[in-house]
Amino acid sequence: MISKFAAVALIGFSLAACSQETAPTYHAEDNPEHLSDWGMIAAKDGALRLSEGVTPYDLATPLFSDYALKLRTVWTPGGKPAVYNPDDAFDFPVGTVITKTFYFPVSENDWTGDILIGKERSLNDGPKGKSLALDHLHLVETRILVHREDGWDALPYVWNEAQTEAVLKRTGAVVPMTLHRDDGRMEPFSYLVPNANQCAGCHADNATTKEIKPIGPKARHLNKPSSFAPGFNQLDHWLAKGLLAGEIEAPAPRNVDWTDETAPLDARARAYLDANCSHCHNPDGPADTSGLNLEPDASGPAMGKCKAPIAAGRGTGGRPYDIVPGRPDLSITVFRMETTDPGAMMPELGRAVRHEEGVELVSKWIAQMEGGCS
Structure with a gap:
């Protein structure tokens, strides 16, 4: 639990280290080679x-x-x-x-x-x-x-x-x-x-x-x-x-560890998509034209449920919606996480191999969703 005020001192705790050969330095203009x-x-x-x-x-x-x-x-x-x-x-x-x-x-x-x-x-x-x-x-x-x-x-x-x-x-x-x-x-x-x-x-x-x-x-x-x-x-x-x-009002926002199997599946999958996707897929982000919002508070079509793709090209994998409840095999989100095709995979940068554990997590999350897309 986060305290409202952090007035409690860290008794006996210190991160102080011995002096290093090069002290931390802010370079206001130049970009050091090393x-x-x-x-x-x-x-x-x-x-x-x-x-x-x-x-x-x-x-x-x-x-x-x-x-x-x-x-x-x-x-x-x-x-x-x-x-x-x-x-x-x-x-x-x-x-x-x-x-x-x-x-x-x-x-x-x-x-x-x-x-x-x-x-x-x-x-x-x-x-x-x-x-x-x-x-x-x-x-x-x-x-x-x-x-x-x-x-x-x-x-x-x-x-x-x-x-x-x-x-x-x-x-x-x-x-x-x-x-x-x-x-x-x-x-x-x-x-x-x-x-x-x-x-x-x-x-x-x-x-x-x-x-x-x-x-x-x-x-x-x-x-x-x-x-x-x-x-x-x-x-x-x-x-x-x-x-x-600053003042932290309790409870402070919190994402779970996606690997924590004691946490709810929904919280784990949403934390994973937030960390990996929401810096682009948010209402103001570089992927705003996609209409897909993967921030933790998004819901319904905005977070992909039965949402048709917008100009996704081969990135759809031939699938109809970003998320089809109960059907990860028909969900574009899973396809884009599975593929290593540079023209279709997500994220577009930062990976070249498939994160198999992440794909499994999101697939399980979609599989347990109720309903369907008409």
Whole structure:
């Protein structure tokens, strides 16, 4: 339960770390060639280390990205807080730097392009601060969102094969990989590191303003038990350490973890579609002309029930409606999640392989819906 006021101090708890070689730095205009120049995270001595004042966080249900695991961090200049918003991304101060590092489990530490499916690792606490052990992991990219005076900028950095540094790649990159599924199947695919414009394609969630902003740090995604401050809700932790300001009225918005089988199926499926689709499929988003709204509060035809497609072309898979209650096999939503055809799949960016567990979840959700489409 989120407290209305975060006045309770974190007794005996501290994220303070020893000084790092490069302190967190806000670059107001230039775009450093090396990720380490930002001073947020650095790979050293077999670990990815967070600098002092850099806060790790995670989401109840994250975006699927070809089974990549992710380490998210946020840093604000002078410890200035973000302002709470119950519905939208928090209002972070100018100078804020958000990072998201994508990595994969591997069977061999020498990079071969072969990746496994695994779970995100917890961070270690040590004399040099918080760190992610890199044994049997391969870092691929780190994306930076930086809040400058004229708005947010998105910058992609690609890690070198030696796993010592990431270099700015504004044009993006393509990394050949082979996914080893748990049942032994092997799937070669091309992992896409988006270019700066493609980053904007997801982070500009308003088709009119085209303004880039964070999409993960929202109340409903962060309202969960903290993975980094045991015993605390993540929102309460942010409030107590001064990273977040404002009054939180209970109950705060909350998405469930889509993998939590104790949660209602409807809540799990809606959380999954929200995290993976609603940054485009909302009334103001880039996919507003589709008429499909996949935000958590949408219902009826707006969220796809018996809604005919609008100019979807081969993206329909020959199916009649976005969602046909009781019939996932006739639902366009399931087809677009199943296919890996670049001209038909959804999301359009961020995946090249099928998220089989996500498809199964949404299929079960549709299968248990009552009614039909006349």
